[in-house]
Amino acid sequence: MDIVAARSEFLEHVRIERNFSPQTARAYASDLSEFATWASERDITDTRQLDLDHYRDWLWKMSNDGLAQSTIARRSATLRSWSAWMWREGATDTDTAARLRSPKTGRHLPAVVPRDSMANMLDELGVAAAEGGPIEVRDRAIVELLYAAGLRVSELCGLDVDDVDLDRLTARVTGKGSKQRVVPFGVPAQSSLVDYLRDARGELLRRGGTVTTDASSAVFLGARGSRLSTRSAYAVISRILSRVPAASGVGPHTLRHTAATHLLDGGADLRAVQELLGHSSLGTTQIYTHVSADRLRESYRQAHPRA
Numbered sequence: 001m002d003i004v005a006a007r008s009e010f011l012e013h014v015r016i017e018r019n020f021s022p023q024t025a026r027a028y029a030s031d032l033s034e035f036a037t038w039a040s041e042r043d044i045t046d047t048r049q050l051d052l053d054h055y056r057d058w059l060w061k062m063s064n065d066g067l068a069q070s071t072i073a074r075r076s077a078t079l080r081s082w083s084a085w086m087w088r089e090g091a092t093d094t095d096t097a098a099r100l101r102s103p104k105t106g107r108h109l110p111a112v113v114p115r116d117s118m119a120n121m122l123d124e125l126g127v128a129a130a131e132g133g134p135i136e137v138r139d140r141a142i143v144e145l146l147y148a149a150g151l152r153v154s155e156l157c158g159l160d161v162d163d164v165d166l167d168r169l170t171a172r173v174t175g176k177g178s179k180q181r182v183v184p185f186g187v188p189a190q191s192s193l194v195d196y197l198r199d200a201r202g203e204l205l206r207r208g209g210t211v212t213t214d215a216s217s218a219v220f221l222g223a224r225g226s227r228l229s230t231r232s233a234y235a236v237i238s239r240i241l242s243r244v245p246a247a248s249g250v251g252p253h254t255l256r257h258t259a260a261t262h263l264l265d266g267g268a269d270l271r272a273v274q275e276l277l278g279h280s281s282l283g284t285t286q287i288y289t290h291v292s293a294d295r296l297r298e299s300y301r302q303a304h305p306r307a
């Protein structure tokens with residue numbers, strides 16, 4: 001099979017049959033496009049020409065080009081998935097990348113906003129919402145919900161009005177792999193959502209003129225009345241967090257990290273946090289225990305007379 005054709009069919013497979021998220025599908029497409037170009041430059045155009053050394057040589061080039069270990073590890077995983085699919089489809093005689101090893105990646109502690117800084121930021125957003133317009137009211141609701149429920153930004157932007165139960169203080173979100181889960185949120189998030197849905201959302205919707213079906217069902221809207229995009233949400237959160245001196249990260253995921261860490265600091269069960277975040281593996285959630293332990297050690301060093 002032609003390598004370019006194998007790439008296209010595999011991407012169709014992960015999008016439709018495997019139901020991978022758009023972000024994962026784009027990463028696979030980018031990785032395999034670069035590999036196909038690299039192979040073509042070496043007159044490798046058929047899948048049966050590929051062997052383990054080709055995959056290793058390409059990854060070695062990535063390493064020499066200075067790519068991050070995490071990127072190389074992801075590309076290694078892409079090649080293994082693609083190779084296994086080609087073997088199952090009969091495009092190769094063996095699973096040529098089965099023995100391909102990923103480089104070990106260092107585990108970085110997630111960026112977290114300290115509890116006091118988070119409280120001050122939310123207070124400031126409350127004042128801005130009281131004195132401002134629909135955008136300020138919306139932004140407060142966005143931050144309150146992201147922090148309260150530990151949502152991914154894509155989950156927040158995908159929320160429909162029918163997904164939010166203000167009486168039970170829960171939201172039904174669609175996470176990675178189109179898996180749905182119900183997450184709780186607190187009274188402050190409920191209050192900010194009520195303020196936003198009661199007045200501000202309608203005003204934003206009217207700004208769009210002709211109302212589309214997607215906009216009419218979306219919880220969060222952009223300045224022009226359409227469903228808020230993940231890029232716009234990222235810009236909103238980055239702008240807000242950039243004004244917080246103690247914040248070590250400025251993306252929406254910082255609020256997700258912060259929610260998980262503060263929950264564990266407060267004594268929440270690790271599996272409950274796993275369920276809230278929608279992690280398929282408990283090991284992914286466990287990184288937040290390292291954050292809490294790191295803080296404990298720092299507090300000990302500062303407070304204990306014999307530290």
